Structure formats: structure tokens, C-alpha cells
Amino acid sequence: MGESTGKTPETLRSARWFAPDDLRSFGHRSRMMQLGYDEEDFRGKPIIGVLNTWSELNSCHGHFRERAQDVKRGVAQAGGFAVEMPSLSVDESFTKPSSMLYRNMLAMETEEMIRSHPLDGVVLMGGCDKTTPGLVMGALTAGVPMIYLPAGPMLRGHYAGRILGSGSDAWKFWDERRAGNITDEEWLGIQGGIARSVGTCMTMGTASTMTAITDAMGLTLPGASSIPAADSGHQRMSTACGRRIVEMVWEDLGPERIVTDAAVRNAAIVAMATGCSTNAVVHLIAMARRAGVDFTLDDLDELGRTTPLIANVRPAGKEYLMEDFFYAGGLRALMKQIEERLDTSCVTVTGKTLGECLEGAEVYNDDVIRPLSNPVYHEGSLALLRGNLCPDGAVIKPAACDPKFHVHEGPALVFDSYPEMKKAVDDETLDITPDHVMVLRNAGPQGGPGFPEWGMLPIPKALIKQGHRDMLRISDARMSGTSYGACVLHVAPESFVGGALALLRTGDTVRLDLPNRRLDMLVDEEELERRRAAWTPPEPRFERGYGWMFSRHVTQADKGCDFDYLERGFGRAAGEPDIF
The missing domain is CATH 3.40.50.2300 (Response regulator)
Incomplete structure (x- = not known):
């Protein structure tokens, strides 16, 4: 006992x-x-x-x-x-x-x-x-x-002599599929081998x-x-x-x-x-x-x-x-x-x-679990960004993206919905360059609704066919933990509630400065104030049920997206039930 x-x-x-x-x-x-x-x-x-x-x-x-x-x-x-x-x-x-x-x-x-x-x-x-x-x-x-x-x-996944990683290789091979580099038979084999x-x-x-x-x-x-x-x-x-x-x-x-x-x-x-x-x-x-x-x-x-x-x-x-x-x-x-x-x-x-x-714990392969003297990346997995585009914060995974995007400046290409973005990236005539910054908004906790994993925006087919596999992308969404790339996520406050991302327009210059933890739109404050005054809230996503409750009580990404009434300090808990 x-x-x-x-x-x-x-x-x-x-x-x-x-x-x-x-x-x-x-x-x-x-x-x-x-x-x-x-x-x-x-x-x-x-x-x-x-x-x-x-x-x-x-x-x-x-x-x-x-x-x-x-x-x-x-x-x-x-x-x-x-x-x-x-x-x-x-x-x-x-x-x-x-x-x-x-x-x-x-x-x-x-x-x-x-x-x-x-x-x-x-x-x-x-x-x-x-x-x-x-x-x-x-x-x-x-x-x-x-x-x-x-x-x-x-x-671990396997297909045709290759080791596959769930999620990560799905994104990788999907890009190749979109580029016409993978046959139907290969695609079916990958589908069956990636989760065994x-x-x-x-x-x-x-x-x-x-x-x-x-x-x-x-x-x-x-x-x-x-x-x-x-x-x-x-x-x-x-x-x-x-x-x-x-x-x-x-x-x-x-x-x-x-x-x-x-x-x-x-x-x-x-x-x-x-x-x-x-x-x-x-x-x-x-x-x-x-x-x-x-x-x-x-x-x-x-x-x-x-x-x-x-x-x-x-x-x-x-x-x-x-x-x-x-x-x-x-x-x-x-x-x-x-x-x-x-x-x-x-x-x-x-x-x-x-x-x-931890007593007796040992490393048996120091290429899988590296010593501190030989890390995979000199800093940790995540970095917090702030700036006029994300006053309450945004996150990026520096080690999982091309280092050339750690400092980057380019014109924004803004999408207000996932269907709009999805249609555009499959358009081979889309007017876009690798220097563009793709932006998806209205995809946060309330706007998604529910903070979906849309943040790893697909590379446009026009760029894939040119050989490009990464570009700077920004959203108030999340992305799968198996994803990778130069993706800035969890922009807070989200655009759906009037966050700064709601004020960005296609053609505005966006600057990421990862070493200094900055993410900004290069638009003067006077212009931003004009846009802020003209902004109107979108229609609520839910009008009843659990979704209605979620929308009214979920906190923003920087606070953990819990319900405000469940956090400590909101009020006295009910305590143990009375037995009588």
C-alpha cells in the first residue's frame, strides 16, 4: 500500500x-x-x-x-x-x-x-x-x-529506402508534389509509410x-x-x-x-x-x-x-x-x-x-543528443518578437528556417482568409517574388476561429517551380509543431480584434530583425492612426453554444489562450462538493 x-x-x-x-x-x-x-x-x-x-x-x-x-x-x-x-x-x-x-x-x-x-x-x-x-x-x-x-x-516512417518524419516530410513532399516531381504511386507510398x-x-x-x-x-x-x-x-x-x-x-x-x-x-x-x-x-x-x-x-x-x-x-x-x-x-x-x-x-x-x-542517465549517441560544446543551434528553439506589427509579441523558430531570413525586408502580400490565400498560392501567374512577405490574418484565437495551424503558409506554386522552398511568412495563426520555415506566428493582439496586423496593407514594407527581436511595418504612425480609425470589426464567428463562450472568454496568445474565468484570481473557486 x-x-x-x-x-x-x-x-x-x-x-x-x-x-x-x-x-x-x-x-x-x-x-x-x-x-x-x-x-x-x-x-x-x-x-x-x-x-x-x-x-x-x-x-x-x-x-x-x-x-x-x-x-x-x-x-x-x-x-x-x-x-x-x-x-x-x-x-x-x-x-x-x-x-x-x-x-x-x-x-x-x-x-x-x-x-x-x-x-x-x-x-x-x-x-x-x-x-x-x-x-x-x-x-x-x-x-x-x-x-x-x-x-x-x-x-519512424519509411518509404523506398528513405526515413520519413510525420508532418515535416508531409510538408516537404507536398511541395514537390505541387511542383510535379512526385508520381501518384510515390505519393500513395509516402502516404502509407509516413505513419506506421x-x-x-x-x-x-x-x-x-x-x-x-x-x-x-x-x-x-x-x-x-x-x-x-x-x-x-x-x-x-x-x-x-x-x-x-x-x-x-x-x-x-x-x-x-x-x-x-x-x-x-x-x-x-x-x-x-x-x-x-x-x-x-x-x-x-x-x-x-x-x-x-x-x-x-x-x-x-x-x-x-x-x-x-x-x-x-x-x-x-x-x-x-x-x-x-x-x-x-x-x-x-x-x-x-x-x-x-x-x-x-x-x-x-x-x-x-x-x-x-537524473542519476545514472547517459547519452549513447552524441550526434542525436549533442554536448553543449557542439549544439545544433547556438540558441534555443524559439524567439520572441515585438514591434509595431506585434506589440504583444509574436514567435519564430529560428533554427527551423533559412538563416538568410533572420534579417529581411520586403513588400507585404496580405490575405484576409485561408481560402483566399490557398487560391492565390496555387495560381502559377501570381505576381510574387522570394522577397515578398506573405501575410495571413483573421486566423487567431477568435478569428480562426480557434487559432488553427495555418501559419506555415504554402510556398506559392510560382516560386516552387523556380526552385524556392522558403520565404518569410507572418500570421496570427499557429502552425504544426512538425512544420518548419521562416514563419512568424501568434501575432498578438490578433487582427480579428483590431490588432496591428489588421492595419497592414499589401505593398507595405515589412522588416524582420531577428537578432534585435523586432518585427515592424515601415508605415508612419499618422497613417496607421488613419487606418485604425477606419477599421471596422468583422462579424462574430459564433452566435451560440461553446463557440460563443469561447469567443467571449478566450485570452490572446501571449496569455496562453485560456478562458479568463478559469485563471487564478478571477474569483473564488467552488471548492469540494458538499456531501449530504
């Missing part, structure tokens, strides 16, 4: 539902018996919620039905009682208009599911991009002991970024984020999660002791060192704010300037995929390389410090 240092059977949260000799508890015990359980199954034991985001349309989580059973086995081994509970399965591939629209819904569901049920602790099963922050955000607010079980990356097993994208996209962040924050078993989904070690890790969460309940080890200022800073440093997705910015800030940690874009940029990128994993790296990263030692090995930069006194779900969890 584990050493009881904080809880006894009488003080378990679930005891409020089951222990009293009253009518309400009679009903609770009766319904458990209706489910086929004797009181010996659940009375006096930690009741563990296994929150499972499995779905038949979520290929990343295709193994979670089996993994839930592995978790329940571990819970039983440790003397607990596990109950599997389905959670919203926010997948990337099929959810429209954007999975980001539903991250906060998952967070709300997680928080309320924990609060309203007799759960002493939870195992959170996620991995596909928005499931990690959604589950963690909700569980942080609920406050019961929690442990995160990452889905794990899929196996269950699990999340095996590049350092948003899924691997967010599970690594959660790992570095101390919310997973050490190194769990690196284990491939198809590896038998993933099953063993899942069972270990079940055993450990029972011990955490007895120890009363809640997330407030784990997700501290220092833990969030550790997570940001690790994210920069891995070549993280640009989406890490939005999610990490939202997670930090749920934990009451004041963490900003400027904090991220400061860490980005001083943390070298040492994971040679696509798309920021040039060679390898997550399976190679695992064989090279995984996240524990990477963290060992940068141990001197981390606060190793932070407590993790193991009950041990981060430093203790």
Missing part, C-alpha cells in the same frame, strides 16, 4: 462518499455493488481515476484501451481501486476547425470530472498535441495527486514537445515521454504509473508541490534545448498560469537566448526522429547534459528530486 505519510483510509477524499453511515453514502455503496463490486474492493482504498482520451478517430491514442488495463493492473498491485473514465479525445487529424478550439473544453471537463467524483488521485492518459496541456491544466486546478502518462511517439504505428508524431512536434515539458516539470515518471508507443517498455511504464499514483495518494503528494516557479522554468529550458514546437509558448504559459506561476513570453525569450538547442531531432534538427532520441538516452540523457542549468531540487511525482531522477 505504500508508506502512509499524509493520508489514512479515514481521511481519503473518497471516504466522504463511501464511509459515513447515512442515506447518501448508502446510495453510493449500493451503486458500486450494482456495478458488481463488494465493499472490500473500494472501501478504505485510494480510488484512482484513469482519465483516458482514447478514441477510434485518434490514431495517436490507438493503444490506450490496452494501456488503461496496464494502469489498472498497477493500481491493483499497489492496493488501490482504479476506475477508467472517458475524456474528450482532442485529435489533430480530424478535429475541425482546429483542435485548439477544444483544449479548454478538455481542461474544463478534466477539472469538473475530478472535482465531482470520488477520486483520490488520477492518471492522465494523453499525448496528442492538445490533450497534454488540456489534461494537465484541468488537473492542476482540481488539485488531487496526479501523474501523466504520455502516449509516446510512433515508430500507434503513437504521436515522431518528430519533435507539439506532441513530443508537450510530453517532454510535462516530463521536465516532474509530472511523469522520469523519461516516460521518450518511450515509443509500440515499445513494450511503454506497457511497463503504464503499470508503474498505476502503482505510483496510489503511493502519491498516501503521501498526499499533490501538484502544488511539483509545479512550482522553478519547475516551470526547468520545463522551458528543456523545451528550448529539444527544439520545441512554437505551440509550446501558448500551452506552457497556460499551464503555468493555472498553477499560479507568473511566466511570460519575455521569460521564454530570455531562456531561449541562453539555452542551446542540443536535440538533433527534426524539424529543428537535421537528421533524427524520436525513436533515435529514445535510443540515444531520451529526455533524461538530454536533461543530464544541461543539468547545471536546471533546478535539480524540484520534487517530481516519484517523490524524489529531479537531481535524483
Whole structure:
């Protein structure tokens, strides 16, 4: 059962539902018996919620039905009682208009599911991009002991002797397809070879970024984020999660002791060192704010300037995929390389410090996980920009774009909608040069709606046929963590609410100065004021339902896109439900 240092059977949260000799508890015990359980199954034991985001349309989580059973086995081994509970399965591939629209819904569901049920602790099963922050955000607010079980990356892709990386190679070969360089047979082969097993994208996209962040924050078993989904070690890790969460309940080890200022800073440093997705910015800030940690874009940029990128994993790296990263030692090995930069006194779900969890970690391939003396890129993965085009910030992934665009000036070509942009880029007669700056607006949290991953604007076919594969692109959208290129994203405030991007016009000169972290339109303030006075708000995207609520309460990208009423400080929480 584990050493009881904080809880006894009488003080378990679930005891409020089951222990009293009253009518309400009679009903609770009766319904458990209706489910086929004797009181010996659940009375006096930690009741563990296994929150499972499995779905038949979520290929990343295709193994979670089996993994839930592995978790329940571990819970039983440790003397607990596990109950599997389905959670919203926010997948990337099929959810429209954007999975980001539903991250906060998952967070709300997680928080309320924990609060309203007799759960002493939870195992959170996620991995596909928005499931990690959604589950963690909700569980942080609920406050019961929690442990995160990452889905794990899929196996590396293969086609015709070539290794394929999900997402990254899809964009690459799509450009070649548009240029007429790939046959129907080759296209079908790539389609079938790029995703060969269950699990999340095996590049350092948003899924691997967010599970690594959660790992570095101390919310997973050490190194769990690196284990491939198809590896038998993933099953063993899942069972270990079940055993450990029972011990955490007895120890009363809640997330407030784990997700501290220092833990969030550790997570940001690790994210920069891995070549993280640009989406890490939005999610990490939202997670930090749920934990009451004041963490900003400027904090991220400061860490980005001083943390070298040492994971040679696509798309920021040039060679390898997550399976190679695992064989090279995984996240524990990477963290060992940068141990001197981390606060190793932070407590993790193991009950041990981060430093203790890193003991014995080794790098087995120093081309995959580079030493600090030989980084992939001298700074971290992300950079924050400010200027008159993005007064509240924008982000770019310097290591994943052609260095010639780090300082660039060119005329803007502005699109007000995704369909307008899509039609233009397929027009081979489009009047555009490689020096142009493509701009997509009305694609932010409210304008998208839901902050879609449209920010990696396709290179116009006219330029592809000339051999060009990168150009400067700017938007208030996000982009997939598997994407690459000279893409400036998350421009805040977004144009849909009257941000500066709404004032830009085709032909205006735009200047990016990455070394000085500036993004500006070279238009005088008097002219901008005239345009601002003439701007009229667009029609609302939603008039009812969840979308209506989302539009009225979602914060901007620089604040994490959480709902304002879910952040700490908005008002007093309801607290625990009354049992009577």
C-alpha cells in the first residue's frame, strides 16, 4: 500500500462518499455493488481515476484501451481501486476547425470530472498535441495527486529506402508534389509509410514537445515521454504509473508541490534545448498560469537566448526522429547534459528530486543528443518578437528556417482568409517574388476561429517551380509543431480584434530583425492612426453554444489562450462538493 505519510483510509477524499453511515453514502455503496463490486474492493482504498482520451478517430491514442488495463493492473498491485473514465479525445487529424478550439473544453471537463467524483488521485492518459496541456491544466486546478502518462511517439516512417518524419516530410513532399516531381504511386507510398504505428508524431512536434515539458516539470515518471508507443517498455511504464499514483495518494503528494516557479522554468529550458514546437509558448504559459506561476513570453525569450538547442531531432534538427532520441538516452540523457542549468531540487511525482531522477542517465549517441560544446543551434528553439506589427509579441523558430531570413525586408502580400490565400498560392501567374512577405490574418484565437495551424503558409506554386522552398511568412495563426520555415506566428493582439496586423496593407514594407527581436511595418504612425480609425470589426464567428463562450472568454496568445474565468484570481473557486 505504500508508506502512509499524509493520508489514512479515514481521511481519503473518497471516504466522504463511501464511509459515513447515512442515506447518501448508502446510495453510493449500493451503486458500486450494482456495478458488481463488494465493499472490500473500494472501501478504505485510494480510488484512482484513469482519465483516458482514447478514441477510434485518434490514431495517436490507438493503444490506450490496452494501456488503461496496464494502469489498472498497477493500481491493483499497489492496493488501490482504479476506475477508467472517458475524456474528450482532442485529435489533430480530424478535429475541425482546429483542435485548439477544444483544449479548454478538455481542461474544463478534466477539472469538473475530478472535482465531482470520488477520486483520490488520477492518471492522465494523453499525448496528442492538445490533450497534454488540456489534461494537465484541468488537473492542476482540481488539485488531487496526479501523474501523466504520455502516449509516446510512433515508430519512424519509411518509404523506398528513405526515413520519413510525420508532418515535416508531409510538408516537404507536398511541395514537390505541387511542383510535379512526385508520381501518384510515390505519393500513395509516402502516404502509407509516413505513419506506421500507434503513437504521436515522431518528430519533435507539439506532441513530443508537450510530453517532454510535462516530463521536465516532474509530472511523469522520469523519461516516460521518450518511450515509443509500440515499445513494450511503454506497457511497463503504464503499470508503474498505476502503482505510483496510489503511493502519491498516501503521501498526499499533490501538484502544488511539483509545479512550482522553478519547475516551470526547468520545463522551458528543456523545451528550448529539444527544439520545441512554437505551440509550446501558448500551452506552457497556460499551464503555468493555472498553477499560479507568473511566466511570460519575455521569460521564454530570455531562456531561449541562453539555452542551446542540443536535440538533433527534426524539424529543428537535421537528421533524427524520436525513436533515435529514445535510443540515444531520451529526455533524461538530454536533461543530464544541461543539468547545471536546471533546478535539480524540484520534487517530481516519484517523490524524489529531479537531481535524483537524473542519476545514472547517459547519452549513447552524441550526434542525436549533442554536448553543449557542439549544439545544433547556438540558441534555443524559439524567439520572441515585438514591434509595431506585434506589440504583444509574436514567435519564430529560428533554427527551423533559412538563416538568410533572420534579417529581411520586403513588400507585404496580405490575405484576409485561408481560402483566399490557398487560391492565390496555387495560381502559377501570381505576381510574387522570394522577397515578398506573405501575410495571413483573421486566423487567431477568435478569428480562426480557434487559432488553427495555418501559419506555415504554402510556398506559392510560382516560386516552387523556380526552385524556392522558403520565404518569410507572418500570421496570427499557429502552425504544426512538425512544420518548419521562416514563419512568424501568434501575432498578438490578433487582427480579428483590431490588432496591428489588421492595419497592414499589401505593398507595405515589412522588416524582420531577428537578432534585435523586432518585427515592424515601415508605415508612419499618422497613417496607421488613419487606418485604425477606419477599421471596422468583422462579424462574430459564433452566435451560440461553446463557440460563443469561447469567443467571449478566450485570452490572446501571449496569455496562453485560456478562458479568463478559469485563471487564478478571477474569483473564488467552488471548492469540494458538499456531501449530504
